[in-house]
Amino acid sequence: MYGWHRKILVVDLTSGTFQEEALPGEVAHTWLGGRGLGTYWLYHHLEQGIDPLGADNHLVFAAGPLAGTRAPASGRVSASTKSPLTGTVFDSNAGGAFGVRLKSCGYEALVVTGRSASPVYLKVSPGTVSLEPAEALWGQDTRAAHRHLAGAGGPGSSVVCIGPAGENLVRFASVAVDGRRSLGRGGLGAVMGAKGLKGIVARGNMPTAIADPEGAGFVCYEMEKVLKANPVTSQALPEFGTAVLVNLLNQAGAWPAGNFRQSSFSGAEAISGEALAGSLMEKRFACYRCPIGCGRLTRTSRDRGEGPEYESIWALGANLGVEDLQVIAEANYLCNRLGLDTISTGGTLACAAELGLEADFGRPGVLLDLIEKIAFRRGVGDELAEGSRRLAEKYGRPELAMQVKGLELPAYDPRGLKGQGLAYATSNRGGCHLRANMLGPEILGTPKRVNRFAWAGKAGLVIVMQHTSAVLDSLVMCKFTSFALGDEHYARLLTRVTGEEYRPQDLQVIGERVWNLERLFNLREGFARADDTLPPRLTSTPVSDGPGRGQIVELEPMLGEYYRFREWDEHGRPTPAKLARLGLTEVGSGGDAV
Amino acid sequence: MRYEEFALVGRDLFASGLISSHGGNLSVRMGDRVLITRRGAMLAHLTDEDIIETGLHKNDSGVALASSEIIVHRAIYRQTNALAVVHAHPLCAVTLSLYQDTLVPVDSEGSYLLHQVPVVAAAMTIGSEEVASLVAPVLASYRVVVVRGHGSFAVGQFLEEAWQWTSALEASCQILYRVKLLGQPIKEYRQQSENYHTW
Known part of the structure; x- marks a missing residue:
């Protein structure tokens, strides 16, 4: 075995x-x-x-x-x-x-x-x-x-x-x-x-048996070689961590601020990866067997800990109008200690601010106090602990929650990355950037650069990215490796480790199968096409200035293209032919299958 | 120009000498539709009218204008997740394909990008079911394949990507060809290069 x-x-x-x-x-x-x-x-x-x-x-x-x-x-x-x-x-x-x-x-x-x-x-x-x-x-x-x-x-x-x-x-x-x-x-x-x-x-000591240790060693050698040769995995992430993206996205006019009312943040430079590396940074760290090492250990005058990561800097910073890196770092430490998702915490607080419940997060103590109230469900924290969608619905302003399927959106304004907008809307777990990494082609140029403001043809690319993401999450390998590695690396290593043949194409089919089974789960729970959507601000309010001036997300035509490409019907249900090709026919009809 | 990338890649293919005046073809997949260059189009001078839309699974009137290799392109899209295909006639790669069953680069870029490139052989080499049935399964595992005596098929998520594999293939084969002419064993500079044929 x-x-x-x-x-x-x-x-x-x-x-x-x-x-x-x-x-x-x-x-x-x-x-x-x-x-x-x-x-x-x-x-x-x-x-x-x-x-x-x-x-x-x-x-x-x-x-x-x-x-x-x-x-x-x-x-x-x-x-x-x-x-x-x-x-x-x-x-x-x-x-x-x-x-x-x-x-x-x-x-x-x-x-x-x-x-x-x-x-x-x-x-x-x-x-x-x-x-x-x-x-x-x-x-x-x-x-x-x-x-x-x-x-x-x-x-x-x-x-x-x-x-x-x-x-x-x-x-x-x-x-x-x-x-x-x-x-x-x-x-x-x-x-x-x-x-x-x-x-x-x-805690254990049982080794993983490898079918072809020599072959697996060769593929691992090749993978490490490519990771070292790619500047994203060998320089940008090790040197600046994920926060390297702050200035890149802000300069692109795709860094949302103030609950997505703006698409760039005037205080970005002060809370960027470069600023972090030059001020709070103590040292890097890496996860198990990771040659990239994007982790940051940092210190403020009062505390120390991990991060803040790019998304946390945005959620607790730009999205709340906070441009003090110390405040952001301490809010991040506190979220980690209390066990709170920083993105949803920031997204919910930004929604609360627009609802008029809270404001002035940059004032000393305000942000930390609110985070504690959420974790212990004290006072207004009890309402905030329900997340932005339930909060905004309670106050009769559902459009002010920047979420998809209840999950607060992360730090990319999809009006400046149209494919990311489609990825948010169609994500099976809600508004998330990790289901399809459109940051690669739309900003970083990996594997190739595409026009980030165009919407035609993005569906096919989003779908490939969704499958790749599902495969990496099923292999349980870090997605950052995919900035440098491709399906062929993962497939060849998997073949040599398991002794079972996987071609790169087979991995894409596995990703597609996972994606469709998740879809079937959600359909069974009552989700429908209407849930594959974005907050109206992103589809109807143009960006007011910067490189993305005048842009909105043209979601409907992209969604139609996406469903057609996936071989789903107009309601977003996988067709019987698609399920048959994926070996999911019995599952789709309520039966049991591998 | 509706699809500028077609024009850019077509021009570069010709300028690089990887196709003759009317050779080669390009396509991209849009869901259940395929956009492919017109039969007999000069890839160095593509216009809007040279990009033909037809079905992936079903024929329609567009197929009357499409490249004769449409059958191969369709097979590739049906059997892989490719979103773009580049077909070219690179001289050195085709030359070496007449002698070898696999092309294993010895240069750094080719080693890095390709490791090895399979060669498949068919009696009917152009627009045939036979080529389609041989090429598509190989491209489920490799970025580019060479049809013996004919040319290369490369896949990518973008035309630019498939073009890159095509260009790298020919560059590697130019070097392989010269190495063969010199007839001396190379001084190996890579580690584990003996494993490249297992890629």
């Missing part, structure tokens, strides 16, 4: 019992791992309409077939569930080493079901699984909880845990991974909180 251990650990927190389930070879081959396996599991095990914060929801942590090999940036973990923020199927993906540690316990995936009567944490090692009391940890922030759990796990262990936001069921609560990374989006922390699960510790 090369590549996969072929076992899934299922933990029922209601009864406090564990069982191992076999992972059939055909399922592993077809869905790979990570997001693909998580989607497959959820589609088959969740009843339509279940409460994401109820005992019936499942939370699937999964590694990938390349974890435990020399593959670059392959120690990550994917976690899938039904999101309390969006109601869609939702996977989140984080760096660190939890994926490879879970796998080295002998499991491809860990499924958490049920609800514990009292707080617990889960301890996993090869052949030993235990639930430990966590009353003493309940209420602790992620830093303290991580310290405790890492100590309990011992050297070489990896930890995921939640903070007070998850315990208090904030709909955009995150999960901290190894104290430095986060399963940030979609409220997975709230799902853990609802289950009474404070954290998980994994």
Whole structure:
């Protein structure tokens, strides 16, 4: 059994019992791992309409077939569930080493079901699984909880845990991974909180068997060579981190500010990657087996921690009119400690500001105070903890929530990247930049540069990017590797590790299959074409100045092209012919299939 | 010009000597439609009227004007996720294809971008089902393939990308050809180059 251990650990927190389930070879081959396996599991095990914060929801942590090999940036973990923020199927993906540690316990995936009567944490090692009391940890922030759990796990262990936001069921609560990374989006922390699960510790030593070690070594060598040769992965990300994008996007007039009322921010330079590198930066860090090393450890006069990443600088900075990097960094540290998604926190606060509920985030203490109120659901924080869509709907101004399917939009104004607009609208987990990396062709020129203001022909490109994203999330490899590597690298390595043939084209088909199964899940939950949309501001209010002056997102024609290209009907439903080609016919008709 | 990239790539193909005056063809996929150069078009002088739209799965009247290689382009789009195809007649690549079953670059750029390029052989080399059935499956695994004695088919998400693989292929083959003429073993400068034939 090369590549996969072929076992899934299922933990029922209601009864406090564990069982191992076999992972059939055909399922592993077809869905790979990570997001693909998580989607497959959820589609088959969740009843339509279940409460994401109820005992019936499942939370699937999964590694990938390349974890435990020399593959670059392959120690990550994917976690899938039904999101309390969006109601869609939702996977989140984080760096660190939890994926490879879970796998080295002998499991491809860990499924958490049920609800514990009292707080617990889960301890996993090869052949030993235990639930430990966590009353003493309940209420602790992620830093303290991580310290405790890492100590309990011992050297070489990896930890995921939640903070007070998850315990208090904030709909955009995150999960901290190894104290430095986060399963940030979609409220997975709230799902853990609802289950009474404070954290998980994994520690193991089981190697991943490789079918052709010499061949795999050659492909890894080639991959590392290409990563070193590409300036994005060998210079820009290592030197400036993800924040290298601040000035690039701002100069392109595609960096939204003030809840997307502007498309550039006058204070960008002061909060850019260059400014961060020259002021707060202490040192870089890299995730497990990552040659890129985009992580930042930073320090302010009062605190220190990881980040802020590009998206956090935007969400807690430009989007709120804050141009003090210290304030942004401390707000970011606080979100991480309390276990909050920085993008949704910033997006919800920007919405609140436009609703007239809050303002003046740059004033000392205001932003930090509001973040605490959200995490503990105190005062106005209780409303904000529901996310921007529910907040804006409550106040009768749904158009002021900059979200898709309930997920707050990230730091790219799609009026300046039309393909990204289509990617936001059609994303299966809501407004997200990681479902299809149109930043590559529309801004960075990888693999080739396209006209970012054009909309015709973007559908095909978005679809390829969506499939690539689904594959990387199923291999559980970092998407940043794809700035330099292509499908052929991943396919050749996968073939040599597993001993099963994967052509580059096969990976695209796997990505397409994952995408369509996610779509089927969402359709079953009642989502429809009307949900493949953008906030009206982006489709009807032209950019007022800068390089994108006069631009809107021409969503409707792009969406029509997209559905046709996908072979979906006009309602956004995969056609029977498409499902048949993907081997999803029985699934699409409510039956069971690999 | 509706699709400027066609004109740019067509001009460069001719200027680089990778096609003769009326040789080669280009296409892009738009969902279930294909835009392809007109049969007999001079790629160095493409105009709007030289870009023909036809069906990917079904024929329509557009096929009467489309390149004779439309059958190969369609097969590639049906069997891969390519969004663009470039077909050219690169002299050195075609020459070497008459002797070899695979082209393994020895230069740095070719090693980096291509590793190796398969050669397929067909008796009916132009616009044939046979070529379509041989070329499309190979392009599920490789960026570019050479049809023995005929020319190259390269795929990409953009015309520019497929053009890049075509250009790199010919540059590598020019060097391979000279290496063969010199007849001496090369001084190896790469690591693991003995594995390139396994790519």
